[in-house]
Amino acid sequence: MNDFDMKARVYIEDTDAGGIVYYANYLRFMERARTEFFRRLGYLKPALFNGFQFVVRDVSVRYLKPAFLDDELSISVALIGVSRFAFEMSQEIHRFDERLVIGFVKSVCVEEKNKRLTKMPNKLFELLQSHTIQ
Amino acid sequence: MNDFDMKARVYIEDTDAGGIVYYANYLRFMERARTEFFRRLGYLKPALFNGFQFVVRDVSVRYLKPAFLDDELSISVALIGVSRFAFEMSQEIHRFDERLVIGFVKSVCVEEKNKRLTKMPNKLFELLQSHTIQ
Amino acid sequence: MNDFDMKARVYIEDTDAGGIVYYANYLRFMERARTEFFRRLGYLKPALFNGFQFVVRDVSVRYLKPAFLDDELSISVALIGVSRFAFEMSQEIHRFDERLVIGFVKSVCVEEKNKRLTKMPNKLFELLQSHTIQ
Amino acid sequence: MNDFDMKARVYIEDTDAGGIVYYANYLRFMERARTEFFRRLGYLKPALFNGFQFVVRDVSVRYLKPAFLDDELSISVALIGVSRFAFEMSQEIHRFDERLVIGFVKSVCVEEKNKRLTKMPNKLFELLQSHTIQ
Numbered sequence: 001m002n003d004f005d006m007k008a009r010v011y012i013e014d015t016d017a018g019g020i021v022y023y024a025n026y027l028r029f030m031e032r033a034r035t036e037f038f039r040r041l042g043y044l045k046p047a048l049f050n051g052f053q054f055v056v057r058d059v060s061v062r063y064l065k066p067a068f069l070d071d072e073l074s075i076s077v078a079l080i081g082v083s084r085f086a087f088e089m090s091q092e093i094h095r096f097d098e099r100l101v102i103g104f105v106k107s108v109c110v111e112e113k114n115k116r117l118t119k120m121p122n123k124l125f126e127l128l129q130s131h132t133i134q
Numbered sequence: 135m136n137d138f139d140m141k142a143r144v145y146i147e148d149t150d151a152g153g154i155v156y157y158a159n160y161l162r163f164m165e166r167a168r169t170e171f172f173r174r175l176g177y178l179k180p181a182l183f184n185g186f187q188f189v190v191r192d193v194s195v196r197y198l199k200p201a202f203l204d205d206e207l208s209i210s211v212a213l214i215g216v217s218r219f220a221f222e223m224s225q226e227i228h229r230f231d232e233r234l235v236i237g238f239v240k241s242v243c244v245e246e247k248n249k250r251l252t253k254m255p256n257k258l259f260e261l262l263q264s265h266t267i268q
Numbered sequence: 269m270n271d272f273d274m275k276a277r278v279y280i281e282d283t284d285a286g287g288i289v290y291y292a293n294y295l296r297f298m299e300r301a302r303t304e305f306f307r308r309l310g311y312l313k314p315a316l317f318n319g320f321q322f323v324v325r326d327v328s329v330r331y332l333k334p335a336f337l338d339d340e341l342s343i344s345v346a347l348i349g350v351s352r353f354a355f356e357m358s359q360e361i362h363r364f365d366e367r368l369v370i371g372f373v374k375s376v377c378v379e380e381k382n383k384r385l386t387k388m389p390n391k392l393f394e395l396l397q398s399h400t401i402q
Numbered sequence: 403m404n405d406f407d408m409k410a411r412v413y414i415e416d417t418d419a420g421g422i423v424y425y426a427n428y429l430r431f432m433e434r435a436r437t438e439f440f441r442r443l444g445y446l447k448p449a450l451f452n453g454f455q456f457v458v459r460d461v462s463v464r465y466l467k468p469a470f471l472d473d474e475l476s477i478s479v480a481l482i483g484v485s486r487f488a489f490e491m492s493q494e495i496h497r498f499d500e501r502l503v504i505g506f507v508k509s510v511c512v513e514e515k516n517k518r519l520t521k522m523p524n525k526l527f528e529l530l531q532s533h534t535i536q
Contacts, residue, residue: 152321152323152380154323154383157295157299157323157324157327158292158293158295158296158299159292161291161292161295162292165291165292182285182286187286189286189288189291189331189334190291190331191330191331192328192329192330192331193291193327193328193329193331194326194327194328194329195326195327195328196325196326197323197324197325197326197327199383200323200383246286249288249333249334
């Protein structure tokens with residue numbers, strides 16, 4: 001799982017009048033890849049769990065080169081840290097061998113109802129720990 | 135209330151690489167105007183009511199002319215029909231005196247939990263009836 | 269080509285606070301499928317051609333049942349009419365054997381620069397004609 | 403200009419099935435505010451200039467508290483640095499006196515055609531310099 005990535009096509013919905021992918025939409029591609037990462041781990045409904053959910057606490061993104069209409073992108077996910085309350089991922093977006101975007105995303109576990117910080121289940125914590133890159 | 139409309143600016147998020155507003159995004163502008171129409175009627179949380187919600191059943195849109203980046207749009211709402219279970223609205227999008235888009239939207243009332251058809255509250259039905267264009 | 273369809277996953281970006289796919293976002297799925305239909309026909313840059321582009325003139329959509337987070341959707345495209353200036357498609361969105369959405373989309377050919385109506389190239393017209401459902 | 407901000411309503415298009423504003427959509431609100439900041443400075447077509455444009459190079463966002471449907475948000479912009487090739491802004495999103503989001507955005511000036519780094523016009527550089535917070 002250290003080299004998880006997914007492919008995604010750039011459709012016209014993703015672009016803007018500057019002729020490139022709109023800067024906020026790279027975060028959509030990044031979330032799709034994180035979701036597929038969890039699905040690969042066996043969580044088939046990974047966006048909203050039972051009673052709790054993960055919400056993004058911190059994002060930082062560096063845009064190196066723009067992506068264009070019809071590009072085929074590859075979005076990677078690497079788990080670089082996990083605690084009982086949070087995990088951190090490093091992500092990149094490539095167009096073949098060109099690196100377009102680098103990002104770091106920290107997500108925290110909150111209760112579904114009131115969005116307060118809560119511990120993730122032990123089983124999930126241990127699973128994430130076992131997939132963290134050293 | 136027969137002449138309700140709202141203003142909205144076209145930002146770069148609304149456009150696509152063709153240099154115009156992306157066709158699905160006009161439906162966002164139309165929904166914003168419907169929401170503000172309900173807010174004007176006194177419903178301050180108009181997208182999701184208490185236990186029920188309205189979901190769109192039918193949309194038809196004719197795109198006459200494109201909207202461009204930085205345009206100031208005016209989006210109108212006219213209630214043209216209402217029953218216990220549904221209402222129908224006619225909407226237009228203008229850029230000053232140019233008509234860009236014409237649309238019809240039929241929304242039905244469903245239970246929040248299971249999304250099944252349900253009657254809207256009497257008070258709301260009568261209010262909508264009183265604002266329907268003859 | 270009479271039975272073209274593509275698969276798409278519902279991610280959290282596609283949903284709204286009502287817990288279902290936001291009504292405008294089905295039009296995104298529909299456009300992705302139209303784009304892949306053209307790609308299948310050999311047009312690898314199908315959203316913006318050389319000097320001309322297709323813009324949607326008319327859309328009508330009937331929402332039969334909502335799609336939910338994590339659903340796997342199948343979006344079909346059938347070409348039902350073509351002229352020198354326009355083509356019309358019938359589209360459906362299914363979740364396995366449940367039909368969720370029916371739509372009709374008419375697109376017209378315009379010059380890229382001034383967005384005025386123009387004839388599509390002969391070669392494309394004949395190709396589309398040969399893939400029109402009788 | 404040191405205290406520029408704009409108001410924006412949260413519509414259902416901005417939310418997701420978790421019941422909160424989707425994390426990428428805060429970047430849309432932030433861009434709207436940056437655009438209005440430039441409009442206030444006299445640039446009426448601020449997203450795409452004549453021959454050049456600004457593209458985001460770096461974004462970092464901390465999400466402190468979620469925004470919900472129907473919230474009225476206030477999005478601030480403060481120019482904190484400018485060079486011939488780039489500017490940096492600090493932005494915050496508030497719901498009345500609650501701070502929900504903090505962000506930093508660095509944008510660089512590129513040629514419209516090939517997206518290569520280029521100097522911004524002197525007049526714009528000096529204007530931005532005069533509005534930079536010391």
